[in-house]
Amino acid sequence: MKLIILDRDGVINEDSDAFIKSVEEWIPIPGSLEAMARLYKAGYTLAIATNQSGIARGYYTVATLEAMHAKLQHLLAAHGAEVAYIAYCPHLGEDHCECRKPKPGMMLSIAQHFDIDPTQTLVIGDSLRDWQAAAAVGAGYVQVRTGKGERTLADGKLPADIPVFDNLADYTDSLLGAYTA
Incomplete structure (x- = not known):
């Protein structure tokens, strides 16, 4: 199995420091859905690991989050x-859970779901905590510039050897070649 674990906000859809709180605010980054479809058609299994502390903050409900994910699945x-598995953490950082990135809980949950060694997976993210969660389980990591990506790169905390791409479509072109499926 070829498994790619994607962060959601900033990799698949537009991100906001004010949180994505509704289905209407969930807007795909141009080219991201097409890139995911190309990966899927090339034999990759797609999963998502996403921090969603807006639930604990009372900005939206689990039902609203599920509606956002239904919109994603419908568009895909x-x-x-399709996305085969979606893991999310509804907690605040101060809740000290094991699932909130940068902790590895969601990565381990996804690997367990698919009965795969997490070191055989690739994580695509836009933040330091995405890389930290991937590194904690020995997964490969790719950084994108979308979402919080530019800010993350500017802070200089990522290892210098991390591959960086403009967006998910750019990475997909690099991996599969720049053809259209």
């Missing part, structure tokens, strides 16, 4: 693709 289905 139109491209002939």
Whole structure:
């Protein structure tokens, strides 16, 4: 199995420091859905690991989050693709849970779900905590510039050897070649 674990906000959809609080605010980054479909059609299994502390903050409900994910799945289905598993952490940092990135809980949950060694997975993210969660389980990591990506790169805390791409579509072109499926 070829498993890619994607962060959500800033990698798949537009991010906001004010949180994505509704289905209407959940807007795909141009080219991200097409990139996911290309990966899916090339034999990759797609999963998502996303911190969603807006739930604990009372900004939106689990039902709203599930509606956002239903929108994602619906839009992907139109491209002939799907996300096989979505893990999310509804907690605040001060809750000291094991699932909130940078802790590895969601990565381990996804690996367990698919019965795969997490070192055989690739994580695509836009923040230091995405890389930290990937590194904690020995997964490969790719950084994108979208979302919080530029800010993360500017702070200089990521290792210098991390591959960096403009966005998910740019990474997909690099991996699969710049053809259209």
